[in-house]
Amino acid sequence: MKTIKFLSMAILAGSFLASCSSDDNSPEEINEEETITTMTVTLTPDGGGTAIELKSQDLDGDGPNAPVITISGNLAASTTYNGSIELLNETETPAEDITEEVAEEDDEHQFFFVTTGSIDTVTYSDEDGDGNPVGIEFSLTTGAAGSATLAVTLRHEPKKPNNGTLSDAGGETDITQTFSLTVE
Amino acid sequence: MKAKLFITLMIVFPFWGLSQNCDNTITGKVTDYHSKLPLENATLLIVGTTHTVETDAGGSFLISSICVGNYELEVSHPECNTILMNIVVQEDTTIDIKLEHHLEELDEVDVVGEAINDKTNSASEEKLKLPTLELYSSGTLGDALRELGGVSSLNTGANIVKPSIHGLNGSRVLILNDGVRMQDMEWGDEHAPNIDINTAGAVSVIKGASALQYGGDAIGGTIVLEQAKIPVKDTIFGKTLISGNTNGRGGTLTSELTKAFGSGWFAKVQGSYKRLGDLEAPDYILSNTGIQELGTSLRFGKRLFTWGWDVRYAYFSSEIAVLRASHIGNVDDLIRSINNGQPEIIRSFTYDLQNPRQEVKHHLAKLHFYKRFEGLGKWNFQYDFQSNRRFEFDVRRGELDGRASIDLELTTHTLSTDFKWDAKEDHQMHVGLLGRYQENFPNPATGVRRLIPDYEKFDLGAFALGEIQITDQLLLEGGVRYDFTRIDAQKFYQTSRWNERGYDTEFQDLIVEDLGTSILVNPVFDYHNISATVGGKYQWEGEETLKFNYALAQRAPNPSELFSDGLHHSAARIELGDLRVDSETSHKFTASFEQDFNHWGYSVEPFANWVQNFLLLEPSGVEFTIRGAFPVWEYRQTDARLLGLDFSAYANWTKYWKTDHQFSLVKGQETDNNSALINIPAANFRNQITYSVPQWKNFSVSLESQYVFRQNETPDNIMVFSPEQQQEVLLEINTAPDAYHLLGLRSQMEFPWAGNKKITTSLVVNNLLNTNYRDYLNRQRFFADDLGRNILIQLKFNY
Numbered sequence A: 001m002k003t004i005k006f007l008s009m010a011i012l013a014g015s016f017l018a019s020c021s022s023d024d025n026s027p028e029e030i031n032e033e034e035t036i037t038t039m040t041v042t043l044t045p046d047g048g049g050t051a052i053e054l055k056s057q058d059l060d061g062d063g064p065n066a067p068v069i070t071i072s073g074n075l076a077a078s079t080t081y082n083g084s085i086e087l088l089n090e091t092e093t094p095a096e097d098i099t100e101e102v103a104e105e106d107d108e109h110q111f112f113f114v115t116t117g118s119i120d121t122v123t124y125s126d127e128d129g130d131g132n133p134v135g136i137e138f139s140l141t142t143g144a145a146g147s148a149t150l151a152v153t154l155r156h157e158p159k160k161p162n163n164g165t166l167s168d169a170g171g172e173t174d175i176t177q178t179f180s181l182t183v184e
Numbered sequence B: 001m002k003a004k005l006f007i008t009l010m011i012v013f014p015f016w017g018l019s020q021n022c023d024n025t026i027t028g029k030v031t032d033y034h035s036k037l038p039l040e041n042a043t044l045l046i047v048g049t050t051h052t053v054e055t056d057a058g059g060s061f062l063i064s065s066i067c068v069g070n071y072e073l074e075v076s077h078p079e080c081n082t083i084l085m086n087i088v089v090q091e092d093t094t095i096d097i098k099l100e101h102h103l104e105e106l107d108e109v110d111v112v113g114e115a116i117n118d119k120t121n122s123a124s125e126e127k128l129k130l131p132t133l134e135l136y137s138s139g140t141l142g143d144a145l146r147e148l149g150g151v152s153s154l155n156t157g158a159n160i161v162k163p164s165i166h167g168l169n170g171s172r173v174l175i176l177n178d179g180v181r182m183q184d185m186e187w188g189d190e191h192a193p194n195i196d197i198n199t200a201g202a203v204s205v206i207k208g209a210s211a212l213q214y215g216g217d218a219i220g221g222t223i224v225l226e227q228a229k230i231p232v233k234d235t236i237f238g239k240t241l242i243s244g245n246t247n248g249r250g251g252t253l254t255s256e257l258t259k260a261f262g263s264g265w266f267a268k269v270q271g272s273y274k275r276l277g278d279l280e281a282p283d284y285i286l287s288n289t290g291i292q293e294l295g296t297s298l299r300f301g302k303r304l305f306t307w308g309w310d311v312r313y314a315y316f317s318s319e320i321a322v323l324r325a326s327h328i329g330n331v332d333d334l335i336r337s338i339n340n341g342q343p344e345i346i347r348s349f350t351y352d353l354q355n356p357r358q359e360v361k362h363h364l365a366k367l368h369f370y371k372r373f374e375g376l377g378k379w380n381f382q383y384d385f386q387s388n389r390r391f392e393f394d395v396r397r398g399e400l401d402g403r404a405s406i407d408l409e410l411t412t413h414t415l416s417t418d419f420k421w422d423a424k425e426d427h428q429m430h431v432g433l434l435g436r437y438q439e440n441f442p443n444p445a446t447g448v449r450r451l452i453p454d455y456e457k458f459d460l461g462a463f464a465l466g467e468i469q470i471t472d473q474l475l476l477e478g479g480v481r482y483d484f485t486r487i488d489a490q491k492f493y494q495t496s497r498w499n500e501r502g503y504d505t506e507f508q509d510l511i512v513e514d515l516g517t518s519i520l521v522n523p524v525f526d527y528h529n530i531s532a533t534v535g536g537k538y539q540w541e542g543e544e545t546l547k548f549n550y551a552l553a554q555r556a557p558n559p560s561e562l563f564s565d566g567l568h569h570s571a572a573r574i575e576l577g578d579l580r581v582d583s584e585t586s587h588k589f590t591a592s593f594e595q596d597f598n599h600w601g602y603s604v605e606p607f608a609n610w611v612q613n614f615l616l617l618e619p620s621g622v623e624f625t626i627r628g629a630f631p632v633w634e635y636r637q638t639d640a641r642l643l644g645l646d647f648s649a650y651a652n653w654t655k656y657w658k659t660d661h662q663f664s665l666v667k668g669q670e671t672d673n674n675s676a677l678i679n680i681p682a683a684n685f686r687n688q689i690t691y692s693v694p695q696w697k698n699f700s701v702s703l704e705s706q707y708v709f710r711q712n713e714t715p716d717n718i719m720v721f722s723p724e725q726q727q728e729v730l731l732e733i734n735t736a737p738d739a740y741h742l743l744g745l746r747s748q749m750e751f752p753w754a755g756n757k758k759i760t761t762s763l764v765v766n767n768l769l770n771t772n773y774r775d776y777l778n779r780q781r782f783f784a785d786d787l788g789r790n791i792l793i794q795l796k797f798n799y
Helices: A002-020 A098-104 B002-019 B130-135 B141-145 B331-340 B398-402 B495-500 B559-563
Strands: A038-045 A052-057 A068-071 A080-089 A109-117 A119-124 A137-142 A146-156 A172-183 B024-032 B043-046 B052-054 B060-066 B069-076 B083-089 B093-099 B125-128 B151-156 B160-165 B173-177 B202-206 B221-226 B235-245 B250-260 B265-276 B291-303 B307-321 B357-373 B377-393 B406-421 B427-442 B454-469 B474-494 B511-514 B518-521 B524-539 B544-555 B565-568 B573-576 B584-596 B600-625 B628-652 B657-670 B684-693 B699-708 B718-722 B727-731 B740-753 B757-766 B790-798
Touching: A038 A146, A038 A172, A052 A172, A068 A172, A080 A098, A109 A119, A109 A137, A109 A172, A119 A146, A172 B331, A172 B628, B024 B083, B043 B060, B052 B060, B083 B093, B130 B141, B130 B202, B130 B790, B141 B151, B141 B160, B141 B202, B141 B221, B160 B173, B160 B221, B331 B628, B331 B718, B331 B727, B454 B559, B474 B495, B474 B559, B495 B518, B573 B600, B600 B718, B628 B718
Parallel strands: B024 B093, B173 B221, B573 B628
Antiparallel strands: A038 A052, A038 A080, A052 A068, A080 A137, A109 A146, A119 A137, A146 A172, B024 B060, B043 B052, B043 B069, B069 B083, B125 B202, B151 B160, B202 B221, B235 B250, B235 B790, B250 B265, B265 B291, B291 B307, B307 B357, B357 B377, B377 B406, B406 B427, B427 B454, B454 B474, B474 B518, B474 B524, B511 B518, B524 B544, B544 B584, B565 B573, B584 B600, B600 B628, B628 B657, B657 B684, B684 B699, B699 B740, B718 B727, B740 B757, B757 B790
C-alpha cells in the first residue's frame, strides 16, 4: 500500500517536473553599460588653427575585431597643442559619454602619456581634488619634424600620487592605445 | 463441536495452571533476513534472567522453564546486529527471529562517524573520517581531501578550493552530498563546491568512474559525502566545535544536536559560521582575501530496518573576497604582475570584503524513502531540489561598482530510484533510474554580456550493476550505464564573434533573431553517453588484497565549454567555448595492491587514463581591444593520456611512535604530440611522524613534512604583443613555480567532562617555518605568495 502511495507521488512529482520545462521566453538583450568603445584625443594648436583628431574605435568591445584607428592629420613641428580626451560608449544609442564618469571619479583614474620620437613633452593641465594629475586635459609640445608615437593609457585605481610612469602607478588598464604620428 | 472445545480446554487448562508455575517453553528458529538461511550459534538471552541458549546448526532454539509474563529477549550473533524484542509468554510460544546479517549496511545501527561502506569493490577508494574532517572545520572540503593520495586541488587563493582527482577537476569530478549530486556551476575554475565541511560525517573518494550508481561522467572521480549515522535508540547528543585561526584572525563556530528515538524517529539540526579577515603571506597581507560563510541544515525522518524516510534541507552561503591585486586590466597588467614578484596592492589588515568578490547561496532539499523487501533487497526513491545563486562583483566604475557583473541562478530538480538485490550472499544486483531538469538564468540586470547563457538541461540515466563472489578470495563486479543529456540554450552572440568562429557557415539554422550587431541563437544539442565498468578484488589468506578495475566513462560538454564567450577579468583573458565540441570518452584502468603486516603495511595504486576528445582550455592567440591586448583561451578537443601512481605506507615503530608516508605522481600528455597538459599537479611527497600516548588523556602530537616538486611538464608559454612595450614579449603564463617544502604540526588531547561527555583540544600549525612559496595549481600564483604560518586552536565539546 505504502509502495503504491509513494509511486503515485513519484509520478506526480515527475509530471510537475515536466510542466516546469514549458516556458520559452526569449532572454533580454544586454547592452554593455561599461564598455568604452571610442577614445578621441583632440589636439588644438595653442595659438589657434585646425585641431588634429586621434581616434580609436572598437565597436565590438571584447569581440574579435581590433580597434580602428584614424588620425585626421599631421602635427606641426615645435608647436604646443592643448589636448583633451573624450571617451564614448557607442554600443548605446545615443552614445554614452564616459568622460563624465571618469571626471567624477578623478581620484580613481589617471591618463598616462608615453611618447617616442618627435614629441618633446606632455604635461597635465588638470588635477583631481587632491591636487594629483588626471589627464583629461593636457598639453603636448612637438619637437623637430619626424615621426612620433603617442601612447595613451587610462588606469583605474592607480597609486596616486605616482611618479608618472605606468609601472609605478599600477592599477588596471581601462584603455590603452598607441598612435603613430608624423610631425612635419 | 462444543465437545471438542471442551475436551481441548480440559486438556489445556491444567497445563495453563502448571505454566503459572513457570513451565513454559519458547521455541523457534533464527534466520538471516536476506537469505533466510538458519543462523547457528546465535545467542538468546531473556533480559534480567539467567536464561540463555544458543541456536543449533539448523538455527533452532529452545528455552524452557519460563513463567507467564512479559519479557525482553535479546538475540545476538557474531556477524549480525543484536536485536531486542518484546515477547508475551502465556503458554508455550514459538517465534521466528530474523537477524540482519549485513551489519555494515545498516546505517542506523552503527556508532556515529565510524564504519563507512566501500562504494565499489574494485576501484581505488580512500576515505576521510570525522576526526580528520573536524580538524578542517575552518578550512574547506578541498583542503581536507588533499590528505588523501592522488587528490589535489585547483585553487583561486586559499578560500576557493576545487578538488582534483588524479589530475582532473571541475565537471570531471562528481560530488555527492548526502546522496544528492551537487549542481553548483562546477564548470568554472574559480567556483568552489558549495558545501559546508562541517555537515559531513565522512567522505569517500573513488578515483575513477567506477561508482556508476552516482553518474557515468566521473572521468576524474567521485567524492561522496555522507551524513553521520544516527542510532535507533532513545538518545540525545550534540557537539560544538570552536576554531580560532591566527592567519585571517578569525575562526569558525559549529554546533549540532541530534535527537533519536527507539521507534526510529530522529531529528538533527546543525549550524556553522565562519569569518576570516585578510589572510597573510609570510611577507605581506593578502589584501581582500577575507571570507564569511554560513551553513545550516535540518534533517528528520524515521528509520526502521524494513522501511524509512528522511527529509533534509541544507543552506549554505558564502561571501569570498578575491585578492585585489589579481583583478587586472589587460595583458600588460598581467606581465607587470608576473614580473613584480609582489602584489601591486597591499593594504593594512581588514575584515571588510570588498570587490572583487563572490557571493553564493545554495539551497538543497531532499526527500528520501526506502523499503526493504524480505528475501529480496532494498528499494530507494529520492527527490531532490537545488538552487544555486552566484554573484560575482568586479571592480567597476561609478555606481556600477555595487552591481554584480555575474548573476546566475541555477535550479535543479532530480528524481531517482534504485533497487538493490542483496539477499544472496554470493551475488548482488543494483539497478536504478534518474531524471533531472535544470535551468540556468543569467540575470540581465548586470549590464555585462552573459558569460553563461540561459539554458535548460534534461538528463535521463539508467544503470545496472552486479557483483558476484566467485570464491572466498575472488569477487567480480561490473556495470553499465546510459545517460541522455539535452541542452537547450538561448544565447546572444556578437555578430563579429559569430562570424569569426565560423558559425555563420555551420550553425546559421540556429539563428532566432538577427539584431544587427548581435544575434540570438537557440542551440539544442543531444548527447547519448554510455559508461561501463568491470573489476575484481582478490584477497589472499594473509593480509594482501589486489583490486583491478576498468571504467569507461563519457561526459557531455558543460555549458562553459560550449558557450563561454567573453572577457574574464580575473584572468585577463578572453575565453571562447565551441559549439562543435562533443562528449569526452575516458578509458581508465586502476589497480591497487595492499599488504598489511603486524607493524607496517603499504599500498600501491597505479592508474592509466586515456581520454578521447579531452576538452581543454588553453591560450591560442591574442585579440586587441581598446583596453589593450588579451590572450585568447579557447576550448579545444584532443586525445590525452594521464598516467600516475599513488603510494602509501605506515609503520608502527613502537607502542608510541608511528610514521606515515605518501607519494603521488600524475603525468598528463596529449597522445599525438606528447605535449604536456595544463594544470596537472606536481609530484608530492608527504611524511608524518606521530607520537601518541593514549593513557595521557589520549595525547598525540605529529609533525608533517610536505614536499611538492616543481611541475616541469607544462604547456609552452605564449608570445603576445605588448602595446605598452610596443613589441612581442613572452608571456610566462605556464611557467610553474619552484618546488617547496612545508612543515606542519598537530597535537590533540581529550578530557572527560561530566560523565560520558568530553572536551577535545587541538593545536594545528600550518607552514610552521613561515616559508614563502607559490603553488602551480593556485590561479593567484601570478600575483602573490601563498599563505604564511597559521596557528589554529580548536576546542570540541561532545555532549
